[in-house]
Amino acid sequence: MTSPEGSAPERHDVLGRLGEQVSDLALVVARQTRTIERLVDAAKSPAAAAVGDTALLVDLFALHTDAATCAVSASEADRPAFELLRDGLERLIVGRGGVVVAPLPGADFDARTMEAVDVLSAADTSADRTVAELLRPGLVVGERSVRPAAVVVFRIS
Template identity: 55%
Template sequence: MTEGADGVAGTGKGAGADEVAEQVRRLDERVEDLGRVIARQSQSLERLLDAEKKRSARDAAGADLALLVDLLALFGDASGCASSSADAADRAAFTALADGLERLIVGHGGTPVTPRVGDDFDATTMDAVDTRETGAADRSRTVAGVLRPGLNVGSRSVRPAAVIVYR
């Protein structure tokens, strides 16, 4: 093989077309191998991006739903104990516990739905589990009692508040 003026190996007088064809075939294999490596890397990057998007969407909601549902159950129990306690010291302790649980829920991206008696019934955040007759027309379709608080995460109602509604 001889080297030309540009520094590239040439075929020279003794080199045949078979040698050139073999070099082209090897080059073709290397290009194909490189193409496969790039395709695998691209697929890996796409998988990583998809996983990151899912994680970001979950983080954007700011919520671990299982934890929030458990915290909501404790919040409901503490609120119920506070409202039914006859002892002022117990009522204050349960209220403080409920307030702390509410802060945890809000800190993890949730919002407790705690309607009050007289609030308008909202089917998107409340579930009417029972009704109560009312003589006053202006009290119709308002909350008569709260059985269990609800939970919103972002704009989504994860667990509606269980309420009794006047009809």
């Protein structure tokens, strides 16, 4: 006969299985905790924030472009205000993880972030495949070029 609680060996087996299950459960919880921590850390990174804010960054960039256009065509009295607005919008874009691409003349042409809208003939070989003029700035969010900068490029003819 066995007691209602079971024999000592049966209780030992039950306790052994229960111990294994608790151990397995502890491993699963530890693994899930590490995964959650990695996801939280990734979500806190500027690149992840930028990707999540792409729509906002595109809208801010459109306002930035409008302010830059107004600064060029504004009167001498109004130009500083539009330039301040443009610069403030650029700080917001950069603060949210975006990059305004505005290469200066002489910079190397980068097909990942720029679009060659026109080509000018260059006699100097050192000018080959460099930016001659910036027509419109571009926007990079994370690793992705959302809007390439429109540039005129020198090419050896």
